Amino acid sequence: MENISYIGLSQQLSLQQQMNMTANNLANMSTPGYRAQQTLFSEYISQPRGGDIVRQANNSGSYRNLSVGSLTQTHNEFDVALQERGYFAVQTPGGIRYTRDGAFTLNAERQLVNKNGYPVMNENNETIQVQADATQVRITEDGEITSEAGTIGRLKVVNFDNEQDMLRTGENLFNPNGQAEVPVQNVRVVQGFTENSNVNPVVEMNRMIEVLRSYQSTQRMLQTDHERIRTAIQKLTQV
């Protein structure tokens, strides 16, 4: 009897979840290296089975759009962007984390660090030290950092078998969730650029309207069902 209400409820819950993700995508529209996220469960709900089975929407999943974002030129010598899939590695207090946000800088000890002060790793998992006499720093396409004073090191760029499996930890960082690093064959690093988020505002706005309208139509369905039950009770008691 209440199946319609349950189906409506589960759809509204999943729409709320989708709305929250859309909101997070739009809020991170200008976060460098951010990957747009999308929920998977609206498809589960759109074809609910009849009978007594009511599908709950919660444990379906979400996926990240892994396409490479556009690049913004910053002219900053330690800003780097990746033009292919892959991640830079940084040493955080909780272990090595991976990021596509290449807005790096030097700290007071002349180590290459990210904007949270976490040291950036070279290919041997060591911190990168830029000598005091290093001027005209160049970062080549394969991640080699050189200056007039000589070679400084090479940025570590790695990827993972299942990027969807990686956990986000905030601060533009990813936790590989136990996966092993896979070396990237064709590293393409560009200096003086940062990668924009790959959020497409048109898609997100469109999804937002869609979610709102589905939400409203579900509400209408619930109301109609409510009316139906009320009418039934009235008719049955008029005997």
Added chain:
Amino acid sequence: MSLTLDIGATGMLAQQLNVDVISNNIANMTTTGYKRQRAEFQDLLYQTKVRPGASSSDQGTTVPAGIQQGLGVKAGSVYRINEQGALQMTGNPFDTAIKGEGYFMITLPSGETGYTRDGSFQLDQDGQLVTSEGYDVQPGITIPPDAVDVTINASGEVLVKLQNQTALTNVGQLQLATFANDAGLEAIGNNLLLETEASGTAVVSNPGEPGYGQIEQGALETSNVNIVQEITSLIQAQRAYEMNSKIIQTGDEMLSTVSNLR
């Protein structure tokens, strides 16, 4: 549900900061030695609702991708981009510009040392080289009153020609300071910067030494603000702000749908 409203609010706050930074850049478009700034954002923490790789059956199958709900955006940092600005010739003998790395050192009234790329110096009543606020340039350089001509060469030596003399007299040496991390300097207004824990300590040397810029007399360094870039960023920030406000509106509409449910 109110999560949507909160996330939208973090987005609006972030874009507000972005617009603030851009407007400060545009306002300082003609400020001598100004370095443009850029706001950088980071995503906030995530709520893990379903952990990726969680087991989905006793047959060993796992969830290919979990559900991680982000909580919005925050400002990561606002950093200066220390790209060289263009040199503008002024013809004024006490206007100096740095071509390359380094900062002039200024003694502030508090006794601290301030650092600046603004080399529009003047003389005070004692003939001492001071900034346009009247703060002394370090190391102190005094121009004798009978000097008829002043030359500041590329390596920062201040040479004067005295009346009735043919040879130039050296009256001082301008010095420059460099830092490990220029972006870590603290701006205090009046084109001045202060040393911080993040910048590292100042390393002082003569201009023209390796790693230090050269001095150009009779020129000033203009700001490195690129107005076309700033206006483009301003348009982007404004649109992003609007979209985040739409998120809040939509979240509100969904909430009002709920309250009309009965």
